[in-house]
Amino acid sequence: MAEQKKLVEEITSMSEDFAQWYTDIVKKAELIDYASVKGCMVIKPAGYALWENIQKELDRRFKETGVENVYMPMFIPESLLQKEKDHVEGFAPEVAWVTHGGLEPLQERLCVRPTSETLFCDFYKDEIHSWRDLPKLYNQWCSVVRWEKTTRPFLRSREFLWQEGHTAHATAEDAQERTIQMLNLYAAFCEEVLAIPVVKGRKTDKEKFAGAEATYTIEALMHDGKALQSGTSHNFGNGFAKAFGIQYADKENKLQYVHQTSWGLSTRLIGGIIMVHGDDSGLKLPPRIAPVQLRVIPIQQKKEGVMEKASELTAVLKAAGIRVKLDDTDKSPGFKFADQEMRGIPLRLEIGPKDMEAGRCVLVRRDTGEKIETPLDGVEKKVSELLEQIQNDMLEAARKHLAENTRVAKTYEEFCDLINNKSGFVKAMWCGDQACEDKIKEDTTATSRCMPFEQEQITDTCICCGKPATKMVYWGKAY
């Protein structure tokens, strides 16, 4: 009863209006606020702390593979952006331009980086001379600007935070290996840390990055059955190298073009966390990424000794390495419960006079709502176990959702029916012709998400045109 009332009053339920539910969560869990420019957002402490945790863990994993961090300027001269034809065509419609410096018009206008391939290339052409200079494994953490027409917090904002790795290699094989290595790193990060299972695969030519030879992607499935491209890794071959003149002398003193990659992952992933795990009570954060893993909520806090006990427990848990906060506000317990749930804090610990008398406390899991009475003695061990358990269970729940919403289509009627009426991924064969992708998009608004690494031969012919097909594609509606 009480739960029902709470839902109605606070946030729109998922089933009623998923988009509104998302907006409600983003605002009410205080992840962001809208800013005064369309499509720009203030990332508030709760949201930024999430990004910091993503950064911390990803950065550590990057560095383990030899990647170094650098910082490039945020402006790109127009002439530089023009150098790679496909690239500029891909990005031109959505770049923001700086035309004035102070009151004077600039001789050459500057684009605010939508991505930094051209800057890295311009830098590499002077930095790389010899095979000894390779590979170059650089990454930068920064924001980029894309003048999107339709915007949504985290999912598509005009300015967003991300990391972009840019590497240069001596051979095509090295570049390909790095491309896949980083895609696998992203996938492992999503599953192990964010509890988000992903489908790894290659993009079709229609969907690949402007200027890339091949684009690889991790695709996650949101609670509403729509796909979210959650990270990409591109192999550029030597296309950019040729456009920018990035050459090195090999061991035989012959000039060779480098082979490059780039890979990126953005604050969009926070939108993914919300839409994979959240529910009608609010956000639900996996323990490994949660800025606060446990909130201590005292009951009857004015009673003798309660606050003292709550503080003591907070200190004990903190000492055990758990990210813990004590809610010492003078709100009622019910309010505090709802607040902790809204913010997605994985565990809460309730401690009141009754508990103290019995030498125990109550732990409540955010993911299942399960209440667990626990002796105060050794509570930190129990909490650690539970956090681990929650992390695992959340991944399992997300995997189950992904599996249950991935379907197979053998005929076009079946395909359209699944896309239109079921939501989720549909696996179907494709001939490789872009005309079929276009028709499918026209008929259903679904797009090819990727050609997964794990292929299966479902039928022998293309779902759309009936011509022979060897590629199995994940299709779906996407964010």
Add this chain to the structure above:
RNA sequence: CGGCGUGUGGCUCAGUUUGGUAGAGCGCUACGUUCGGGACGUAGAAGCCGCAGGUUCAAAUCCUGUCACGCCGACCA
């Protein structure tokens, strides 16, 4: 870029049709009583009614323009 919608205390909105000194709830501040699922009382603070022109004795309200935000569509790594 097209369609629709919205701008009034921090938030959600009423008031606009029919012009007449700015309203409510929530939140906020102080004190007190409460506390195991969104507590209550009392007292308070807080608003160039998005912006600019115009009409009028008088504009949140009428007229013109403009800006911004949201949703849908088209577009989009």
